[in-house]
Amino acid sequence: MSDDFKRLAAERAAEDVKPGMKLGIGTGSTAEHFVRALGARVRAGLDVVGVPTSERTRELAEAEGIKLATLEELPELDLTIDGADEIDPALTLVKGGGGALLREKIVAAASKSMIVIADESKLVDTLGAFPLPIEVNPFGLGATIKAVEACFARNGLQGKLVLRGGSDHPFVTDGGHYILDAHLGRIADASRLANDLVAIPGVVEHGLFLGLAAKAYVAGKQGVTTVEPAR
Numbered sequence: 001m002s003d004d005f006k007r008l009a010a011e012r013a014a015e016d017v018k019p020g021m022k023l024g025i026g027t028g029s030t031a032e033h034f035v036r037a038l039g040a041r042v043r044a045g046l047d048v049v050g051v052p053t054s055e056r057t058r059e060l061a062e063a064e065g066i067k068l069a070t071l072e073e074l075p076e077l078d079l080t081i082d083g084a085d086e087i088d089p090a091l092t093l094v095k096g097g098g099g100a101l102l103r104e105k106i107v108a109a110a111s112k113s114m115i116v117i118a119d120e121s122k123l124v125d126t127l128g129a130f131p132l133p134i135e136v137n138p139f140g141l142g143a144t145i146k147a148v149e150a151c152f153a154r155n156g157l158q159g160k161l162v163l164r165g166g167s168d169h170p171f172v173t174d175g176g177h178y179i180l181d182a183h184l185g186r187i188a189d190a191s192r193l194a195n196d197l198v199a200i201p202g203v204v205e206h207g208l209f210l211g212l213a214a215k216a217y218v219a220g221k222q223g224v225t226t227v228e229p230a231r
């Protein structure tokens, strides 16, 4: 069911793509539905160029026959379409469940607009039930973990910090980094936490996306709903 909702949201977003657009293309199972829907439109004659946010997305987009470029070649994009792990009423997101948060954030920030696609289970009142992914440089991992824990304490937060994949076989991102998943439960002030996390030298990026999403297409039993940021 949830996968059908993901597909519906993705197909709705594919309708917003206009000829000539330079597109950021997200990562994850919802984004994969978007890539397939976009591929169908491309094969029917739509001329667009996409910048993928992961190697996984690149492979699928290539297989779908979508013209691709890098962000070096196209540093300004019209629209990015991507999934999310959590979406709050301000359209602040938690992303990175699929491990692509760094490239996803760089691509979204280089886009004039970002549309989030999701099934309704991703809508939350307060972020934090989904573990917050924090991408870190492998160098000095122990010191970075201590600094991240101190940052949580300053922010009145506590919870397990788990190295994705475990210490024997850590998950490695497309950029060669590790991911720490922070089980915080509830993030009352995402903006403050985001600013504190990026100030830690070993932190490359975190999965809080603030002020990037213009709207979300969220699909559920009632069909696809357009969600805009609550002011």
Ligand SMILES: O=C(CO)[C@H](O)[C@H](O)COP(=O)(O)O
Pocket (backbone or CB within 6 Å): 026, 027, 028, 029, 030, 031, 082, 083, 084, 085, 094, 095, 096, 097, 098, 099, 100, 101, 104
């Ligand atoms: O941030 C992401 C990948 O880094 C994904 O957008 C997020 O994990 C949602 O995934 P899915 O669409 O599979 O539910």
